[in-house]
Amino acid sequence: MAEKLRQERALNDIELEQALAKKSLDRNMFWRLLPLLKQVWKQVTTVILLEAVLVGVIFIRPWFLREVIDNGFIQTAQGILLNTPLLTWMSIGMAVSWIVRFGISGLSQYLSGSAAVHILNSLRVQVFAHLQHLSMRYFDQTKAGRIISRADRDIDALEPLLIQGPPELLSALLRFVVAAVALWWISPKLLLALASIVPALFAATWLFKRISEKNWAKVAEARARFTAHLVETVSGVRIIKQTVTEADNAHRYRSLLHDFNTTLIKGNIRTSWFLPFTQVLSTVGMALLLGTGALGIVEQELTVGQIAQSLFYVQLFLGPLQELNDLFERYSTGASSAQRIFLLLDTEPEIIDPPQPKLPPVSGHVAFNNVHFKYNPDAAKLVIQGLNLEIPPGQVLAIVGPTGHGKSTIVQLLTRFYEVNEGEVLVDGVNVKDYQQTLLRRKVGLVLQDNVLFSGSVLDNLRLAAPEASDDTLIQAVKELGADEILERLPKGYYTEVGPLGAFLSHGQRQLVCIVRAYLADPAILVLDEATSAVDLHTERKIQNAFRRLSEGRTAIIIAHRLSTIRDADAIAVIRDGQIVEKGLHNELIALHGHYSGLYKAYQEASEASALPDAGRTTVA
Numbered sequence: 001m002a003e004k005l006r007q008e009r010a011l012n013d014i015e016l017e018q019a020l021a022k023k024s025l026d027r028n029m030f031w032r033l034l035p036l037l038k039q040v041w042k043q044v045t046t047v048i049l050l051e052a053v054l055v056g057v058i059f060i061r062p063w064f065l066r067e068v069i070d071n072g073f074i075q076t077a078q079g080i081l082l083n084t085p086l087l088t089w090m091s092i093g094m095a096v097s098w099i100v101r102f103g104i105s106g107l108s109q110y111l112s113g114s115a116a117v118h119i120l121n122s123l124r125v126q127v128f129a130h131l132q133h134l135s136m137r138y139f140d141q142t143k144a145g146r147i148i149s150r151a152d153r154d155i156d157a158l159e160p161l162l163i164q165g166p167p168e169l170l171s172a173l174l175r176f177v178v179a180a181v182a183l184w185w186i187s188p189k190l191l192l193a194l195a196s197i198v199p200a201l202f203a204a205t206w207l208f209k210r211i212s213e214k215n216w217a218k219v220a221e222a223r224a225r226f227t228a229h230l231v232e233t234v235s236g237v238r239i240i241k242q243t244v245t246e247a248d249n250a251h252r253y254r255s256l257l258h259d260f261n262t263t264l265i266k267g268n269i270r271t272s273w274f275l276p277f278t279q280v281l282s283t284v285g286m287a288l289l290l291g292t293g294a295l296g297i298v299e300q301e302l303t304v305g306q307i308a309q310s311l312f313y314v315q316l317f318l319g320p321l322q323e324l325n326d327l328f329e330r331y332s333t334g335a336s337s338a339q340r341i342f343l344l345l346d347t348e349p350e351i352i353d354p355p356q357p358k359l360p361p362v363s364g365h366v367a368f369n370n371v372h373f374k375y376n377p378d379a380a381k382l383v384i385q386g387l388n389l390e391i392p393p394g395q396v397l398a399i400v401g402p403t404g405h406g407k408s409t410i411v412q413l414l415t416r417f418y419e420v421n422e423g424e425v426l427v428d429g430v431n432v433k434d435y436q437q438t439l440l441r442r443k444v445g446l447v448l449q450d451n452v453l454f455s456g457s458v459l460d461n462l463r464l465a466a467p468e469a470s471d472d473t474l475i476q477a478v479k480e481l482g483a484d485e486i487l488e489r490l491p492k493g494y495y496t497e498v499g500p501l502g503a504f505l506s507h508g509q510r511q512l513v514c515i516v517r518a519y520l521a522d523p524a525i526l527v528l529d530e531a532t533s534a535v536d537l538h539t540e541r542k543i544q545n546a547f548r549r550l551s552e553g554r555t556a557i558i559i560a561h562r563l564s565t566i567r568d569a570d571a572i573a574v575i576r577d578g579q580i581v582e583k584g585l586h587n588e589l590i591a592l593h594g595h596y597s598g599l600y601k602a603y604q605e606a607s608e609a610s611a612l613p614d615a616g617r618t619t620v621a
């Protein structure tokens with residue numbers, strides 16, 4: 001059942017992406033990629049010039065050969081004599097042409113390579129910056145693996161298209177045009193004989209391009225699926241181990257890999273006929289040219305040297321057309337990757353700043369007026385329904401209620417991670433929509449259940465809130481909150497590495513670091529989403545004291561799971577089905593014999609049953 005559900009969820013995600021991808025399939029990727037070349041126009045221009053010189057060098061060689069055949073050997077009465085000066089100059093010319101060719105191709109490749117690095121890195125930066133601006137809903141709907149696949153592999157896939165592609169295309173076109181002119185120069189009949197196969201070659205190339213584009217889009221999609229699964233596995237590895245679903249998970253990965261392989265193989269089979277087909281066509285072209293050339297010799301219109309020279313041009317004329325095979329394949333891979341990148345870049349953040357934002361809040365007065373909200377616009381049920389709540393500046397308000405009834409959602413709306421569907425959220429009497437998001441969020445300090453720390457030391461993490469602060473200032477803040485005893489016990493004290501996402505620290509230690517971080521940021525409003533997992537009594541007390549100290553003189557919202565911790569709160573609000581059903585002081589609410597007293601009773605019973613001070617939680621009620 002779980003597997004089925006997982007598959008269904010994944011499928012919905014994929015379907016959503018495919019539907020979006022189809023929308024932008026019509027766009028011409030090439031024209032959207034072109035502006036990227038603007039920043040490296042100097043390198044691009046030099047490469048174009050170098051390629052033009054290279055083509056000139058290539059074309060001079062058949063002329064050397066023709067001169068050697070037609071004039072290198074002189075027929076005299078004594079027999080055939082060598083035209084030594086001509087042969088010497090032609091040999092030198094041939095050697096120089098090879099040396100120049102190697103030198104120019106090396107330089108051209110170096111320049112296009114450095115341009116590539118420049119363009120791809122700036123695209124990476126653009127994608128990264130854009131990702132940070134996207135609203136939470138985008139991350140709710142899109143798997144992390146898909147995003148990584150775009151920001152990393154899809155950008156890599158542009159390299160052959162953007163970098164080697166243009167010089168090769170240019171070189172191919174130049175060789176094709178110059179070969180055509182040279183053949184025309186020798187004899188228009190020779191050119192016409194060879195050109196008779198071009199329509200068939202173009203038709204085949206066009207067909208190939210269409211098939212190839214579709215194939216590469218499928219391959220990229222299949223690849224994104226297994227990457228997404230890999231990322232999910234890495235981030236959920238604990239749960240997978242705990243639920244002993246490694247085998248199921250590996251099976252799912254294998255089946256996604258199998259889909260990828262099948263798509264890749266099918267794609268390769270479909271496109272593999274192109275090369276042999278073009279080879280057959282060029283053989284036919286060569287036969288036609290030789291036939292026409294033979295007639296020309298018989299009719300004394302052409303010399304043997306000219307035919308030998310024209311044979312070189314056959315490859316220079318048809319070769320570029322065959323190279324289109326490779327170029328189109330590259331274009332297809334790159335275009336499908338570009339499409340996925342543009343799909344990401346075209347995604348607009350749902351939540352944007354107002355054109356003229358108000359000054360950031362100071363006093364921390366919070367009001368929710370008739371707020372309605374649901375995460376998914378298509379969902380039938382509202383998560384928050386007609387919520388009215390006022391928190392005067394400096395008040396400590398505790399929010400309690402059963403799990404999944406909207407407690408954390410209230411905070412998400414206060415920080416404008418999501419936009420309300422109806423009603424308004426006011427901070428200091430101003431709608432949160434009228435503040436600049438960054439300034440609003442700086443004024444709301446969050447200490448959440450699943451606190452995230454970033455790789456680096458404890459001090460590095462504290463410094464996120466106060467970038468200019470010295471080590472001593474940071475440590476002083478830790479001491480002021482009474483968190484020093486616990487943090488100094490870490491292996492290297494404040495210099496201990498916290499590991500990826502803070503994995504080397506315990507839950508309680510992470511929470512203390514976050515409380516100090518919030519203290520350093522000096523917000524007007526504080527939110528403590530109390531941890532549901534147990535910490536020892538000593539740490540718990542330290543956390544509570546630190547939070548109490550932190551909330552002095554600020555508005556504080558405590559999402560409480562341990563009812564014993566909030567008895568002293570200035571007000572307690574009980575939330576049920578996204579509405580405030582009761583609000584008052586602890587004693588008042590107990591006396592009401594309503595929801596709160598029921599929750600409290602259940603909490604006390606659970607505490608007594610397990611004989612642990614933190615055993616009972618409202619979330620189990």
Ligand SMILES: Nc1ncnc2c1ncn2[C@@H]1O[C@H](COP(=O)(O)OP(=O)(O)OP(=O)(O)O)[C@@H](O)[C@H]1O
Nearest residue numbers: 140375376383402403404405406407408409410619
């Ligand atoms: N990002 C999201 N996308 C869609 N639905 C969500 C999202 N976050 C929460 N929900 C849903 O909204 C409802 C309220 O969730 P919320 O996290 O506010 O509950 P809560 O009361 O804080 O629960 P808990 O006590 O377990 O923390 C739940 O039904 C939850 O499934």
